[in-house]
Amino acid sequence: MFNPLSLIAGHKNYLGVDIGTTSIKIVELSSSKERPILKNYGILESYGHLERLNNAIQTSTLKMLDKETADLLIMLVKQLNLKTVDAVASLPSFTAFMAPLEMPIMSPQETIQAMQYQARQFVPLPISEVTLDWTPVGEYTNEKGNKMQRFFLISVPNEQIRKYQRIFKAAGLNLIALEVESLSLARILTSGDPTLTLIADIGARSTAILVAKNGVLKGSGQTDFASSSLTQAISGGLSINIRRAEELKKQRGLMGSGGEYELSTLMLPFLDVIISEVKRVRDDYEKTYKEKIERVILSGGGANLLGIEKYVSDAFGLPTAKANPFSKIVYPPQAAPLISELGPPFSVALGLGIRQFL
Numbered sequence: 380m381f382n383p384l385s386l387i388a389g390h391k392n393y394l395g396v397d398i399g400t401t402s403i404k405i406v407e408l409s410s411s412k413e414r415p416i417l418k419n420y421g422i423l424e425s426y427g428h429l430e431r432l433n434n435a436i437q438t439s440t441l442k443m444l445d446k447e448t449a450d451l452l453i454m455l456v457k458q459l460n461l462k463t464v465d466a467v468a469s470l471p472s473f474t475a476f477m478a479p480l481e482m483p484i485m486s487p488q489e490t491i492q493a494m495q496y497q498a499r500q501f502v503p504l505p506i507s508e509v510t511l512d513w514t515p516v517g518e519y520t521n522e523k524g525n526k527m528q529r530f531f532l533i534s535v536p537n538e539q540i541r542k543y544q545r546i547f548k549a550a551g552l553n554l555i556a557l558e559v560e561s562l563s564l565a566r567i568l569t570s571g572d573p574t575l576t577l578i579a580d581i582g583a584r585s586t587a588i589l590v591a592k593n594g595v596l597k598g599s600g601q602t603d604f605a606s607s608s609l610t611q612a613i614s615g616g617l618s619i620n621i622r623r624a625e626e627l628k629k630q631r632g633l634m635g636s637g638g639e640y641e642l643s644t645l646m647l648p649f650l651d652v653i654i655s656e657v658k659r660v661r662d663d664y665e666k667t668y669k670e671k672i673e674r675v676i677l678s679g680g681g682a683n684l685l686g687i688e689k690y691v692s693d694a695f696g697l698p699t700a701k702a703n704p705f706s707k708i709v710y711p712p713q714a715a716p717l718i719s720e721l722g723p724p725f726s727v728a729l730g731l732g733i734r735q736f737l
Contacts, residue, residue, distance in 0.1 A: 395732030563730030570594035581681025606681035632685025678702035682723035
């Protein structure tokens with residue numbers, strides 16, 4: 380797993396910090412004999428991106444301003460009164476280059492050498508400017524009877540890593556690991572479950588798409604169409620303020636009737652684009668690996684859109700559900716009424732947080 384820093388042994392509390400395109404989410408987890416315990420959580424959202432597309436914490440152009448992001452992180456940390464400073468942070472999928480690789484089974488040293496060679500063929504930046512890692516996907520026997528192994532090669536620009544280190548240092552946090560969000564989602568949503576799962580993580584500004592089972596990432600994709608695309612469609616179609624459009628989207632979703640039915644007709648073309656990209660990832664995976672996807676899980680804030688589960692289920696002909704990452708966490712009883720709504724947007728943060736306990 381991607382980890383440019385050394386882990387600190389012996390600590391019992393960890394933070395999962397998900398710096399998204401328009402929000403920062405933090406969970407604080409503590410170890411226990413059975414499942415990790417939720418000690419604290421919080422979210423700080425920025426709505427400026429609704430009015431101005433460039434006004435986001437970070438974008439797919441890798442823009443993330445150190446001071447502004449650190450200030451937001453400091454603000455959230457102060458509000459939460461955390462009991463630890465040791466943090467595992469997410470890297471958005473669009474900040475990393477990921478490529479599936481297959482090679483004969485070989486020794487660990489030979490695998491390292493082979494990965495270094497393969498990276499020069501696939502990574503779009505000079506190897507000296509990136510940090511490389513790889514995660515195993517599985518083993519199989521090809522048509523010739525040769526035993527093969529599958530990996531995801533992951534490369535992250537060194538400048539991106541240094542940027543995170545500066546931000547977390549400014550916020551008074553100890554960054555012990557960085558991880559691409561797809562790995563965190565695969566872990567929290569499919570660990571211990573052999574069901575081959577298609578996950579669509581619908582954020583504000585981008586949608587990460589992955590295939591996973593048993594906590595292992597097996598395929599991935601990404602599109603810039605996301606939740607804010609639906610808000611913009613409502614705003615433009617009804618000629619209303621963007622904030623009002625966001626409120627209507629959250630209140631009615633795809634469930635509007637009568638005069639409100641127009642909300643659905645405005646959003647569906649953009650939701651269909653997202654679904655088309657998710658289908659493309661599914662089709663590519665099934666064609667390449669001859670395995671059938673068995674279900675769909677929706678995560679990210681966009682998964683809370685009313686009516687989206689049925690719409691996606693009908694589109695795929697597969698069981699579809701909102702992410703429930705809290706099923707692997709012990710949480711206070713008073714949080715129970717909020718879990719269904721909190722689960723999808725906090726999936727990445729929780730996946731980061733439980734990393735140290737597995």
